[in-house]
Amino acid sequence: MCGIVGAIARRNVSKILVEGLSRLEYRGYDSSGIAINNEDGVFSHRSVGKVQALKDKFEAQPLDGKMGIAHTRWATHGKPTEANAHPHFSGEDLALVHNGIIENHEPLRRELKAKGYEFKSETDTEVIVHLIHDALKTQPDLLKAVQATLLKLHGAFAIGVVQKDDNDRFIAARKGSPLVVGVGIEENFVASDQLALLHVTDQFIFLEEGDVVELTRDQVTIYDSKGEPQDRPISVFNHNIDATDKGEFRHYMMKEIYEQPKVISACLEGRISETKVLTSCFGADSDFLKEVENVHIVACGTSYHAGMVAKYWIEDLAGLPCSVEVASEYRYRKVAVPKKTLFLTLSQSGETADTLAALRMAKELGYLTTLAICNVPSSTLVRESELTLLTNAGPEIGVASTKAFTTQLTALLITSVAIAVENGLSAEREKELVQAMRSLPAHVNDALLQDAHIKVVADRFANKHNALFLGRGTMFPIALEGSLKLKEISYIHAEAYPAGELKHGPLALVDEDMPIIALVPHNDMLDKLKSNLQEVAARGGELYVFADRDTNLHNEENIIFTEVPKVESILEPIVHTIPLQLLSYHVAVVKGTDVDQPRNLAKSVTVE
Numbered sequence: 001m002c003g004i005v006g007a008i009a010r011r012n013v014s015k016i017l018v019e020g021l022s023r024l025e026y027r028g029y030d031s032s033g034i035a036i037n038n039e040d041g042v043f044s045h046r047s048v049g050k051v052q053a054l055k056d057k058f059e060a061q062p063l064d065g066k067m068g069i070a071h072t073r074w075a076t077h078g079k080p081t082e083a084n085a086h087p088h089f090s091g092e093d094l095a096l097v098h099n100g101i102i103e104n105h106e107p108l109r110r111e112l113k114a115k116g117y118e119f120k121s122e123t124d125t126e127v128i129v130h131l132i133h134d135a136l137k138t139q140p141d142l143l144k145a146v147q148a149t150l151l152k153l154h155g156a157f158a159i160g161v162v163q164k165d166d167n168d169r170f171i172a173a174r175k176g177s178p179l180v181v182g183v184g185i186e187e188n189f190v191a192s193d194q195l196a197l198l199h200v201t202d203q204f205i206f207l208e209e210g211d212v213v214e215l216t217r218d219q220v221t222i223y224d225s226k227g228e229p230q231d232r233p234i235s236v237f238n239h240n241i242d243a244t245d246k247g248e249f250r251h252y253m254m255k256e257i258y259e260q261p262k263v264i265s266a267c268l269e270g271r272i273s274e275t276k277v278l279t280s281c282f283g284a285d286s287d288f289l290k291e292v293e294n295v296h297i298v299a300c301g302t303s304y305h306a307g308m309v310a311k312y313w314i315e316d317l318a319g320l321p322c323s324v325e326v327a328s329e330y331r332y333r334k335v336a337v338p339k340k341t342l343f344l345t346l347s348q349s350g351e352t353a354d355t356l357a358a359l360r361m362a363k364e365l366g367y368l369t370t371l372a373i374c375n376v377p378s379s380t381l382v383r384e385s386e387l388t389l390l391t392n393a394g395p396e397i398g399v400a401s402t403k404a405f406t407t408q409l410t411a412l413l414i415t416s417v418a419i420a421v422e423n424g425l426s427a428e429r430e431k432e433l434v435q436a437m438r439s440l441p442a443h444v445n446d447a448l449l450q451d452a453h454i455k456v457v458a459d460r461f462a463n464k465h466n467a468l469f470l471g472r473g474t475m476f477p478i479a480l481e482g483s484l485k486l487k488e489i490s491y492i493h494a495e496a497y498p499a500g501e502l503k504h505g506p507l508a509l510v511d512e513d514m515p516i517i518a519l520v521p522h523n524d525m526l527d528k529l530k531s532n533l534q535e536v537a538a539r540g541g542e543l544y545v546f547a548d549r550d551t552n553l554h555n556e557e558n559i560i561f562t563e564v565p566k567v568e569s570i571l572e573p574i575v576h577t578i579p580l581q582l583l584s585y586h587v588a589v590v591k592g593t594d595v596d597q598p599r600n601l602a603k604s605v606t607v608e
Contacts (some may be wrong), residue, residue: 002099003027003072004179005161005196006170008215009187014063016189017070020196021051026252026397027074027193028601030080034058035087035095037162037170038065042095046085067170069160071097077105078122088126090117090133093164098125099178099192100157104399108152118404128159129350139546145212146171147227150212156353160190173212178351178380181205181213181220183234188215194237194378195395202237206378207252208305235378251595253489255397257581258448261441263403264574266392267410268437275431277418282387288369289422294341295322296367298330298358302401302484303346303408308477309573310344310412317420327354331361343367344415348396348404350379373411375404391414398596400488402581405481406444409574413437436568440575446565454579457544457560458586461492467515468506470532474573475519482580488599489588499532510541517580520547521564521572533559546579 003024007013010089019036027178032054033046043063047053051072069168071086077086087095102108105124108131113119117130131152135145142163151540155174163170172179182189182197182204190213191197194204207213210225211232240600249255271281279286297307307324312321321338327345343362347355350372359370359381372385375393379473382388391407417433461467466488471479476498483494497506499518510516516536536543548566567575588595 003192006190008067022479031073031085033085034064034070036063036068073327077124090129096129096161103155261445263393267407294338297324299346305481306408313416318423331358350374350376350381454582461587467494470499471519485584512540522550
């Protein structure tokens with residue numbers, strides 16, 4: 001949520017900063033701003049809405065300088081207004097940008113007001129810049145003033161700060177919110193996300209929790225939370241820079257939907273042979289698989305839905321108890337941890353605030369070990385977990401997760417089979433499951449062939465305001481995911497229920513204006529699901545059925561049928577996800593919403 005970009009160079013950095021903000025748009029924001037520090041002082045532009053509005057201000061009134069900071073804001077404290085947009089100033093000589101939430105901003109605000117400071121915004125951020133300004137009165141060195149100020153702040157934050165007449169360095173820091181340093185030749189950068197800096201460098205230093213960094217044109221000096229200098233390794237970004245290019249597609253989301261056969265292959269590569277799961281993919285400590293007796297999965301949003309599917313797999317294949325919990329709930333309750341329990345987290349970004357807090361709590365509770373399934377190898381979640389299984393989906397730009405979700409499911413399937421092998425799964429069944437996994441990219445590609453048909457179906461949703469998704473077994477979490485996708489990007493109110501719960505309330509909502517989306521794989525629940533569909537049809541509901549041909553379902557009055565490839569039952573959740581992604585995408589296009597950057601949402605939820 002939000003995004004920071006900072007730069008110091010021997011060339012004008014204005015365009016670098018604005019381009020960096022454009023590359024951070026996918027994270028979600030409602031306003032943006034920039035401050036340039038040059039020989040004449042610190043000058044800024046701020047605007048509400050898209051980064052393009054900020055670019056328009058630059059064209060009308062250019063700001064040039066060789067050092068600056070920039071920001072995209074997602075409102076937490078204070079409405080999305082120009083006054084609340086970053087950077088924030090103290091006087092005319094100190095400017096600051098900030099991601100995160102300062103929990104004790106109210107008492108600090110009162111303290112600063114008593115000292116005569118005037119506040120021009122409603123934000124918690126303005127407290128930080130005034131505190132640094134106040135610290136400079138007794139400690140004129142900016143670095144030391146920042147370090148002193150950070151000790152007073154409670155909450156999660158990443159900051160960047162520049163000072164008038166100090167044109168040779170700027171300071172940045174992180175606690176609970178990600179920040180990465182980009183290393184160049186006679187120029188250095190900082191950003192919330194390395195994607196923001198790929199146009200200027202491919203070398204990065206990932207700051208650790210509590211780090212403060214002093215950047216000059218020629219040097220990066222990092223101090224830990226105790227003020228001690230630290231050497232942090234430089235990593236080279238090796239993903240294709242085309243991740244930030246839509247190519248032939250209108251939206252990133254559609255590009256990422258179509259990348260799924262390729263990235264699922266990448267997720268499987270090196271982790272399965274012709275007949276077995278290769279436990280070496282979990283690292284040198286893969287012996288933990290022999291000890292696991294329980295599994296706790298903790299995640300948020302789409303990742304939580306992936307975890308719900310894994311519960312079915314683990315309990316079915318391995319016969320072990322598995323619980324799945326939303327991280328924001330898990331972290332605030334007293335948790336009973338059975339012996340030899342694996343703690344498994346899921347996150348696309350690896351920076352989700354509640355998931356990180358849950359991990360830190362879990363490490364104090366006596367779990368067997370911690371395993372992160374994550375898409376970003378340099379993320380905090382990966383660094384703080386004992387074991388990691390990367391999803392290898394590549395950068396995901398669209399706010400609504402697609403390829404990250406299906407690769408999470410793929411990684412979870414690998415994990416489930418690996419645990420099951422240590423709990424009595426036969427070699428024959430393992431071979432069957434591995435061969436099914438090897439066929440998965442082709443089946444996903446087959447599911448994408450329904451794109452044109454689903455585009456036509458989506459037109460029927462043009463004037464709809466509500467939708468109901470139904471599924472049983474592993475299809476229930478996929479129904480939840482489908483409803484989330486539809487509401488995220490089309491703004492249609494959508495809910496999902498286990499189909500067997502229809503008579504316990506949702507049936508009251510069914511009428512001719514309520515589209516019902518049903519996931520109907522050909523398995524042992526088929527007859528019961530058909531009965532549920534008849535209940536809907538009898539009440540005039542319009543049914544959209546996603547099923548394979550063997551179910552003998554087809555188009556008829558009030559039933560619109562979309563064929564899904566027939567696959568091994570273990571793969572059904574992944575393959576049925578694809579048409580729901582396509583449906584939500586095309587409905588959003590019909591509705592005219594912002595597909596890649598839906599209102600009020602952020603790609604990476606780095607605050608609570």
